[in-house]
Amino acid sequence: MTAEREGKNRALLWHEGSPRAGTRELLSWIAAGAAERELRDESPFAQVRAVADAGLGALALPVDQGGHGASIRELLAFVIDLAEADPIVAHVLRTHYSQTLGFVRGGHTRWLDEVRAGKVFGNAISETGTVAAGNHDFTTTLTETADGRWLDGVKYYSTGTLYSDWISVAARVEGDRVATVLVPTDRPGVEVVDDWDGMGQSRTGTGTTRFTDVAVADDEFLSVRSRHEPRPAADVPFLQLYLQALMAGILRSVATDAAALVRSRTRTFDHAPAPRPVDDPILQETVGRLVSTAWVAESAVLAAADTVQAAEDAVRAGEPTEEVGRAASVAASAVKVHLDRVAADAATSLFDVGGASASSRGKNLDRHWRNIRTLSLHNPASYRATALGRLAISGEDLPRNGYF
Incomplete structure (x- = not known):
């Protein structure tokens, strides 16, 4: 079997929700305690x-x-x-998988070795303060x-x-470079x-990272570029689409939990259209709409992933055209604009199939x-829809920053 064919077969083990048996068992183990971990505010280190x-x-x-x-x-x-x-x-x-793509793109052997060794990569990029989000005018210095x-x-x-072995850090260096x-x-x-205290995704370690006189070795540099130089065409669209992949996975759980909630009910309202909740056409319709939303969300993410792949392929081939980069940004943005609203509505509709x-x-x-x-709060859907x-109206190009 050729390496190319072997790779294709191995990748298909994760294609469209069909993981290999061992991975399926791992996912089942992770899922078994997820709701309780979230309820107890427990970090999933293991x-x-x-x-x-x-x-x-x-x-x-x-x-x-x-x-x-x-x-x-297949990754998404x-x-x-x-x-x-x-x-x-x-x-x-999220950062780990994005960083891994970057290592492959740049042929960074040292860091590919770390990925193969099972090391996890995190990030320390964003800063708070008065500088606009997406601007690379960092106060962190090297x-x-x-x-x-x-x-x-x-x-x-x-x-x-919080969970990582290595941290990717963006810092200002001499000459208005990053x-x-x-x-x-x-x-x-x-x-x-x-110290992250968000109402959701609460144990993701999305908190503060401080660096005080941290030594940096020569072989720990990944890149040095102009602060205004755009990132690779597929980089930001992948990071943004990744968030929609998370939503698509959550929507599967919403649909599953809605169906289970209806099955678990032993009584209904006196004025309900059926004596048993499982036979209630209103509840059936609601669950059906949730199943449909989850299916469309996943399909949209995977379709957009192909467009991001085209941009990634162009970068690796040394031909990163404006067109493929724009197409990737449009695809990721379009999925977000639509999915942010319908996903939140679906999570609310879940309660419509249950009682108090x-x-x-x-x-x-x-x-x-x-x-x-x-x-959805990572970047406003309203700004993306406007862009x-x-x-579409005037041909004005999309913004070029860490959100597009």
Whole structure:
């Protein structure tokens, strides 16, 4: 069997919700305690580690580089599976999978070795303050002295870093440039603070990371570029579409929980159209709409993934045209604009198939709405819809920043 054929066969093990038996067992184990972990505000350290130990952090690595050769579609299909099991675990790995694609794109052998070894990568990119989100005018600095290079600054929204072995950090360097470096989480001067208090996706480690006189070695530089230089064409669209993959996985759980809720009901209202909830056509219709929403969400994410793949292929071939980059951004943006609204509505409709008991904290069904709404806040759908409208009406190009 050729390496190409073997890679295709191995990748298909994760294609469109059909993971191999061992992975299915792992996902079932992760799913079994997800609702309780969320209710107890418990971090899924063991679950994230189990995904990495199973070699699933290397899904997107080519087979000849020790990975599974998964395409972006196949990678996001697995992310949807994982988000259905536990959207916290899936969200923690967002930077890891994006970073892995970057390592492959840049041929960074040292970091590919780390991925193969089961190491997890987190991020420390975003900053708070008065600078507009998406602008790379960072206050975090990387300073060169006679004694070496030193990293200093404070980052926030460091999703996944609490669970990671390595942190990808963006810092200002001399000449209005930005350096991306990778430092281990246990290096002196690195402080990862578990202070994220979001109403949803609460245990993703999306908190503060501080760097105080952190030494950076020569071989820990990933890139140095102009602050105004755009990122690779597929990079940002992948990161944005990843969030919609998380929503698609959550929507599967919404539909499953709605059906289970109807089956569990032993009584209904006196004026209901059927004596048993399972025979109630109104409840059946509601569940059917939730199933449909979940199916369309997943299909939209996977279709957009093919467009992002085309941009990724163009970058790797050294032909990153404006057209393929724009198409990837449009696809990811369109999915978000539509899905943000229908996903939140679906998570609300879940309660329409239950009585007052559906609001029980023990059932924890509200987590789906809280998680979806928190994911949607990463960037406003209204701004994205407006940008798409300007492009369609007047041909004005999409913004070029960390959100498009």
